[in-house]
Amino acid sequence: MTGHTSTQAYPAIGKRNLRTALIGAIVLPLLFSLSACVAFPGVNPLNPMGPSSTTPSQDDEANLPPLSPDEQAKKQAFDMYSAKLAIWLSTQHIDESNYPDPLVGTWTVEYSAGLFVFTQDEFTWYEDKDVLDDNYYKGTYGYMPGAQTNSGYVLDQGEGNDCYSVFQHYTATKVDGVDQPTNFYGVFIIQRLGSPDSIYVNNQRTGGEFTLTRVQ
DSSP states (O other): OOOOBBBBBOOOOOOOOTTOOOOOOOOOOOHHOOOOOOOOOOTTTSOOOSGGGGGOOOHHHHOOOOOOOHHHHHHHHHHHHHHHHHHHHHHHHHHHOSSSSOOEEEEEEESSEEEEEESSSSSEEEEEEEEEEEEEEEEEEEEEEEETTTTTTSBBBBTTTTTTEEEEEEEEEEEETTTEEEEEEEEEEEEEEEEEEEEEEEEEETTTTEEEEEEO
């Protein structure tokens, strides 16, 4: 695929509340040996999965399967990535209003029957765009402008090709008519392809690459 950035693969993170505060001064000093860190305005990279209105209650969390040791390690690796990205963003002095949510809408998947639907805080991936009541994953998400590439952190790859990091928490799935609670994390590195309605996606969890086209 041409016209997109080359990305490094990372394991997997997520959490909630992308627009809530500054980087916490408890965990980051342990990670980066810094006395204080200022995040991208309104971003808490250690809790980056959508507004507090969608944060699950303790009862909801209790209904999710526990993270396996492998999934916990993946989540921690993506937590580290989001924290480092937020630190880099704090040095760029960018206007957050210039980086609205790039994903709200309905998207078809190139060379696939799949469909993604993103609302303000939640997402659903359907295996078949013509079957919306079965075989899907659901969860919450948040995003930060910018991404780490082979050439370092970037905000874009030229005019009209903005880059974002999208943090996902998968919490439910339905397979062959059976609902199942789900609990794992993922990150998409995305780049607009000259248009807000066409984006390249690098799935940092799986290493997969694909193009999405907004249809609604």
